[in-house]
Amino acid sequence: xKRNNILCIGAGYVGGPTMAxxxxxxxxxxxxxxxxxxxxxxxxxxxxxxxYEPGLDEIIRATRGKNLFFETDxxxxxxxxxIIFVGVNTPTKTFGAGAGKAADLQYWEKTARQIREASxxxxxVVEKCTIPVRTALAMERxxxxxxxxIRFDVLSNPEFLAEGTAIHDLEFPDRVLIGSRETPNxxxxxxxxxxxxxxxxxxxKIIESNIWSSELSKLxxxxxxxQRISSINAISAxxxxxxxxxxxxxxxxxxxxxxxxxxxNASVGFGGSCFKKDILNLAYxxxxxxxxxxxxYWESVVxxxxxxxxxxxxxxxxxxxxxxxxxxxxxxxxAFKADTGDTRETPAHTIARRLCExxxxxxxxDPKAIDNAxxxxxxxxxxxxxxxxxxxxxxxxxxxxxxxxxxxxxLDYQRIYDSMAKPAFIFDGRNILDxxxxxxxxxxxxxxxxxxxxHFT
Ligand SMILES: NC(=O)c1ccc[n+]([C@@H]2O[C@H](COP(=O)([O-])OP(=O)(O)OC[C@H]3O[C@@H](n4cnc5c(N)ncnc54)[C@H](O)[C@@H]3O)[C@@H](O)[C@H]2O)c1
Numbered sequence: 001x002k003r004n005n006i007l008c009i010g011a012g013y014v015g016g017p018t019m020a021x022x023x024x025x026x027x028x029x030x031x032x033x034x035x036x037x038x039x040x041x042x043x044x045x046x047x048x049x050x051x052y053e054p055g056l057d058e059i060i061r062a063t064r065g066k067n068l069f070f071e072t073d074x075x076x077x078x079x080x081x082x083i084i085f086v087g088v089n090t091p092t093k094t095f096g097a098g099a100g101k102a103a104d105l106q107y108w109e110k111t112a113r114q115i116r117e118a119s120x121x122x123x124x125v126v127e128k129c130t131i132p133v134r135t136a137l138a139m140e141r142x143x144x145x146x147x148x149x150i151r152f153d154v155l156s157n158p159e160f161l162a163e164g165t166a167i168h169d170l171e172f173p174d175r176v177l178i179g180s181r182e183t184p185n186x187x188x189x190x191x192x193x194x195x196x197x198x199x200x201x202x203x204x205k206i207i208e209s210n211i212w213s214s215e216l217s218k219l220x221x222x223x224x225x226x227q228r229i230s231s232i233n234a235i236s237a238x239x240x241x242x243x244x245x246x247x248x249x250x251x252x253x254x255x256x257x258x259x260x261x262x263x264x265n266a267s268v269g270f271g272g273s274c275f276k277k278d279i280l281n282l283a284y285x286x287x288x289x290x291x292x293x294x295x296x297y298w299e300s301v302v303x304x305x306x307x308x309x310x311x312x313x314x315x316x317x318x319x320x321x322x323x324x325x326x327x328x329x330x331x332x333x334x335a336f337k338a339d340t341g342d343t344r345e346t347p348a349h350t351i352a353r354r355l356c357e358x359x360x361x362x363x364x365x366d367p368k369a370i371d372n373a374x375x376x377x378x379x380x381x382x383x384x385x386x387x388x389x390x391x392x393x394x395x396x397x398x399x400x401x402x403x404x405x406x407x408x409x410x411l412d413y414q415r416i417y418d419s420m421a422k423p424a425f426i427f428d429g430r431n432i433l434d435x436x437x438x439x440x441x442x443x444x445x446x447x448x449x450x451x452x453x454x455h456f457t
Contacts, residue, residue, distance in 0.1 A: 002121065003192055004029050007081035009111050011035035011044055011070060013051050013166070013273070013342065014128060014159050015087035020059045021170040023068035025200040032069045034077045044070035052341045052368050055167035078118035083192065085157070086111050087128040092277040101284040103132055103277070112142040115152075122151040124189045128159050130278055132285050133216040153189035155180045156211050158218030163272065164339030176206045179214020186211075219282045223298055226275040228263040230304035236266035236449030237311060246449025247431065266449045268351070268402065268429030269308040271336030273344035276302055309347050312400075312448075313354045316427055319446055319454075320398065324360040328396035328421065332389060333403025333430075334366040334373040341368035347429070348402035349376050356380050365392035367405055390416060398425035404432050417441045423455070 008019045011033045023031040035041050043050040049060060060068070071077060078084065088111050093104040108131060115125060125143065127136060136154045143152040156179040161169040176197045180190035190208060197206055209217075236246045246266040254261035270276075279298050286295040317324060336346035343349060348364075352373075355362055363384045364373050370385050377383055386392040389408065393399055393416045401408060409432050417424055417438075426438055427446045435445045439453035446452045 002082035010087035075118040156214035239449040324358040335369035343372040
């Protein structure tokens with residue numbers, strides 16, 4: 001078995017960085033990453049990587065062309081590898097049964113078929129992408145549906161990295177989860193994957209499990225994280241009614257060691273390619289097993305996220321005298337969170353569209369996500385895109401902070417205030433700014449889950 005040759009199918013946010021880390025930590029393995037998107041592969045082979053992650057450039061530079069290769073010939077990659085990670089996209093289905101909820105497994109299934117057709121020797125096939133529980137069974141059925149005696153072992157090794165901190169998460173993971181069938185072959189294949197991670201991950205952080213637990217854990221992990229954000233965001237609405245301060249509430253409950261402080265920052269809402277799709281998928285799976293109430297419970301986590309975005313828009317409208325027509329509104333940030341250019345499911349997208357519906361004159365600035373913003377909003381006319389936040393805010397009536405980029409906490413807001421139309425408003429959708437100081441400068445400041453600081457009586 002060519003076990004020192006690793007292939008990853010899918011060169012996206014997960015495939016690229018994870019394989020770069022394996023290549024970096026395991027010089028004895030040859031790692032190849034392939035994709036049907038040839039332009040993406042070309043960018044992985046250039047200085048302009050298709051994914052922005054702090055620290056990624058250095059690792060790619062150190063490994064590319066040595067033991068890390070980005071290629072387009074998928075069949076060749078399959079033939080030459082003993083271990084194949086599958087990192088293709090599994091978005092929410094947009095058509096047919098389960099539209100808007102179930103995972104769209106077409107890319108994943110095409111990959112399974114291609115592995116079957118191109119294989120000439122035994123393979124360990126590792127699900128890296130996030131898929132519904134029991135997908136491995138379907139994978140096994142496809143792989144073994146052709147005459148021949150090639151052995152395929154299907155494993156689950158879900159990826160827990162978060163965009164923006166991917167390199168740190170990969171280098172120092174909280175845990176690595178590896179699930180397999182608990183047969184002699186399954187356990188042997190599991191050991192091969194454990195051995196890769198043992199090159200840099202401490203043994204106690206590598207969790208082994210049955211394959212179904214591993215598949216399900218990934219969906220559940222995302223659902224639990226998103227649930228915390230929706231919980232704190234729901235409470236932010238109550239704070240605004242009662243003069244409680246969400247930051248104080250968050251601190252008070254977060255210091256309970258049973259809860260912890262993370263994922264308790266109130267905001268305009270969560271985004272990213274994973275939380276919404278994975279919760280909806282989890283709810284869909286529950287429903288297919290007849291668990292209506294459980295499905296409704298998890299869907300409500302997504303509902304609160306939509307509510308929070310709408311609440312933010314209505315708050316802007318209310319503060320700005322119930323009309324935004326012709327008013328300049330500058331979005332500080334478009335990425336779904338800081339340190340990434342990814343805009344999938346970003347709250348800023350929903351808010352930008354809603355502001356345009358209100359006929360506001362929108363200006364969007366972001367350090368890394370302007371290109372994606374232009375693609376996301378290509379059907380909307382009249383939006384200005386400006387990388388420089390000072391130029392972006394000039395002449396505007398309001399700033400709405402959409403992304404918690406550190407750079408937005410370090411700007412000269414006096415200079416910005418002086419250049420804006422008056423009265424000037426700031427809607428801090430991430431609660432990252434110094435609200436008191438901004439108010440002293442003359443801004444009318446609207447945080448999330450705290451009383452606004454305004455100059456009107
Ligand atoms: N983005 C994240 O933060 C994150 C974190 C953990 C897990 N995941 C999961 O990992 C998976 C991949 O996510 P992503 O964000 O990297 O997606 P992505 O869209 O960035 O990348 C997927 C890549 O797969 C390629 N692809 C699709 N079909 C293919 C095929 N048949 N052959 C070869 N290549 C093919 C696409 O061209 C694309 O480049 C998803 O299941 C996602 O849920 C994502």
